[in-house]
Amino acid sequence: ETGVTQSPTHLIKTRGQQVTLRCSSQSGHNTVSWYQQALGQGPQFIFQYYREEENGRGNFPPRFSGLQFPNYSSELNVNALELDDSALYLCASSLGQGSDTQYFGPGTRLTVL
Amino acid sequence: ILNVEQSPQSLHVQEGDSTNFTCSFPSSNFYALHWYRWETAKSPEALFVMTLNGDEKKKGRISATLNTKEGYSYLYIKGSQPEDSATYLCAFKTGANNLFFGTGTRLTVIP
Numbered sequence: 001e002t003g004v005t006q007s008p009t010h011l012i013k014t015r016g017q018q019v020t021l022r023c024s025s026q027s028g029h030n031t032v033s034w035y036q037q038a039l040g041q042g043p044q045f046i047f048q049y050y051r052e053e054e055n056g057r058g059n060f061p062p063r064f065s066g067l068q069f070p071n072y073s074s075e076l077n078v079n080a081l082e083l084d085d086s087a088l089y090l091c092a093s094s095l096g097q098g099s100d101t102q103y104f105g106p107g108t109r110l111t112v113l
Numbered sequence: 114i115l116n117v118e119q120s121p122q123s124l125h126v127q128e129g130d131s132t133n134f135t136c137s138f139p140s141s142n143f144y145a146l147h148w149y150r151w152e153t154a155k156s157p158e159a160l161f162v163m164t165l166n167g168d169e170k171k172k173g174r175i176s177a178t179l180n181t182k183e184g185y186s187y188l189y190i191k192g193s194q195p196e197d198s199a200t201y202l203c204a205f206k207t208g209a210n211n212l213f214f215g216t217g218t219r220l221t222v223i224p
Contacts, residue, residue, distance in 0.1 A: 004156065033210070042117070042202060042214030056210035090157070102147070102212070104157040 004093050004105035012111045013081050021076045021108045023091035031055070032074040033102060034066060035090040043090055049074055078110075086112045115139055117205045119215035126193050127223050133189045134218040136203030140184035145206040148177055148188055151217070152199040160188075160201075193222045 005024045013019050025032055031050045035043035045058035049068035063079040072093070078085055088109050092102035118137045126132050138146065148160040161170040166181040174191045190197055200219045204212040 033212070040216070042216045045211035045213070048210045058211055101159040101162050103159065104149075106156045
């Protein structure tokens with residue numbers, strides 16, 4: 001059974017640029033959630049995808065967008081990067097939307113200069 | 114944004130000591146409470162998902178209790194070992210699909 005993987009591991013961008021982060025779900029999982037963890041804080045929910053549809057969104061602006069593909073892998077896209085977007089981005093997959101355990105990837109560290 | 118608080122923020126214990134931490138969350142709209150262990154440079158690892166008031170769960174030397182009426186959960190580690198050193202996160206889930214995380218308790222076990 002393959003765990004959740006994320007790419008790239010680290011990324012440096014400049015303010016105003018766009019970035020795409022990728023996540024491969026654990027085998028058989030149809031739900032992916034994305035989180036942002038800024039320094040000194042707990043992870044904050046960005047959004048969730050269930051069977052290729054957005055299924056809940058946290059308090060993030062529209063320049064944070066996502067996709068889920070038929071194989072349940074997922075992308076997080078951030079446009080017009082700001083310095084405050086510097087953070088660790090985590091994705092987590094689960095078998096369903098309810099109280100199921102979420103399995104996390106190791107994260108992508110994004111630095112915006 | 115829902116407020117989930119964890120205490121203490123960090124602690125150091127000697128190998129063999131038992132310890133516990135607290136997670137406080139809103140007592141309304143409760144759906145589930147998750148605990149995760151997060152070792153440095155690794156992925157957060159799920160420990161428990163708790164849904165019922167009075168729930169007690171155990172995994173080896175680690176156990177957790179849940180009180181949904183007063184809005185708290187305790188995580189206990191019996192006989193701490195150096196490999197228990199990690200950040201322990203709790204996350205509160207309402208009926209919606211998002212998890213609200215605390216900032217974690219960073220545990221260091223000194224050999």
